[in-house]
Amino acid sequence: MPNADTDFIRRLPKAELHLHLEGTLEAELMFALADRNKIKLPYPDVATLKAAYDFDNLQSFLNLYYQGADVLRTEQDFYDLTWAYLQRCADDGVVHVEPFFDPQTHTQRGLPIEVPLQGIHRALVDGEQKLGITHALILSFLRDLSEASALQTLESAMPFRDRFIGVGLDSAEQGNPPSKFQQVFQKARELGFHVVAHAGEEGPPAYIREALELLQVERIDHGVRCTDDPDLVDELKQRFIPLTVCPLSNTRLKVFRTMADHNLMALLDQGLCITINADDPAYFGGYLLDNFIAVRDALGMTESQARQLARNSLTASFLPDHRKDEWVTRLEAIAVND
Ligand code: ADE
Ligand code: ZN
Numbered sequence: 001m002p003n004a005d006t007d008f009i010r011r012l013p014k015a016e017l018h019l020h021l022e023g024t025l026e027a028e029l030m031f032a033l034a035d036r037n038k039i040k041l042p043y044p045d046v047a048t049l050k051a052a053y054d055f056d057n058l059q060s061f062l063n064l065y066y067q068g069a070d071v072l073r074t075e076q077d078f079y080d081l082t083w084a085y086l087q088r089c090a091d092d093g094v095v096h097v098e099p100f101f102d103p104q105t106h107t108q109r110g111l112p113i114e115v116p117l118q119g120i121h122r123a124l125v126d127g128e129q130k131l132g133i134t135h136a137l138i139l140s141f142l143r144d145l146s147e148a149s150a151l152q153t154l155e156s157a158m159p160f161r162d163r164f165i166g167v168g169l170d171s172a173e174q175g176n177p178p179s180k181f182q183q184v185f186q187k188a189r190e191l192g193f194h195v196v197a198h199a200g201e202e203g204p205p206a207y208i209r210e211a212l213e214l215l216q217v218e219r220i221d222h223g224v225r226c227t228d229d230p231d232l233v234d235e236l237k238q239r240f241i242p243l244t245v246c247p248l249s250n251t252r253l254k255v256f257r258t259m260a261d262h263n264l265m266a267l268l269d270q271g272l273c274i275t276i277n278a279d280d281p282a283y284f285g286g287y288l289l290d291n292f293i294a295v296r297d298a299l300g301m302t303e304s305q306a307r308q309l310a311r312n313s314l315t316a317s318f319l320p321d322h323r324k325d326e327w328v329t330r331l332e333a334i335a336v337n338d
Pocket of ligand 2: 018019020170198221279
């Protein structure tokens with residue numbers, strides 16, 4: 001079967017389920033915000049900064065990502081960041097987003113949690129009104145900090161509980177297993193939030209099991225290292241647990257040597273609920289459609305596989321069932337030669 005063409009993939013309605021808003025901070029916007037906030041960046045220009053985006057592993061990326069986030073100081077900065085991302089989504093045929101933001105990255109620098117929350121929320125509301133993109137924000141805890149800090153973050157966000165629908169877990173994975181966060185995830189579940197966690201990006205399959213069993217997550221972010229444990233792959237398949245896979249991220253952070261080595265299409269063909277996502281597009285060289293194209297060009301992607309990936313993103317979202325059904329009906333009606 002021939003590969004799906006780019007326009008067909010663009011026209012498929014898609015949800016983005018694994019996207020860090022701080023990771024959409026393009027170098028140009030970083031410089032503009034540094035200027036606006038009178039901050040001196042440790043790089044003379046955009047080209048030099050971009051040349052530093054040459055990562056060996058997750059930690060080498062996180063160092064730059066946290067440094068970059070320091071230019072975000074005001075509600076308007078978070079608005080501008082989020083709005084720029086939503087415009088990219090509109091270009092790529094993304095109809096629904098469930099982005100993460102890391103409150104502790106900002107509260108640790110002295111910003112009140114409402115600064116990022118309000119700026120992001122205002123842009124998401126505008127995205128729905130002006131671009132027709134729906135949203136559900138996820139607050140993500142930094143796993144290299146303590147569980148007490150995560151609990152405090154959740155508590156400080158409660159006055160704004162209508163602004164987010166779930167909690168996640170990100171940052172440096174190795175040595176920070178999901179088991180460290182059982183209490184805060186239990187609390188979040190009791191409060192009625194959805195729960196997801198990064199697991200099996202660099203960390204072992206045991207972390208994926210812990211996220212499922214101890215944190216009772218509804219989706220696994222990344223999860224690509226599940227293939228080291230065939231029984232786990234079987235369980236993910238039987239339970240149709242969504243994996244929010246980020247192909248350009250995985251190659252840029254050396255989880256896979258090249259895109260041709262990536263396991264996501266093999267996992268899709270085995271019947272797992274694989275979705276494609278951008279993770280931190282400003283740092284990894286592409287937004288959602290770029291990720292689809294990179295996978296197609298390296299591994300092959302038929303129209304039926306592209307449709308399945310888009311369908312998975314809709315069914316794995318936290319949209320209400322009737323909204324999922326509406327989108328899936330529209331997805332099935334997308335013809336190849338429109
Ligand atoms: N924070 C931002 N991007 C991340 C990733 N890919 N893994 C863990 N934490 C992150
Ligand atoms: Zn991520």
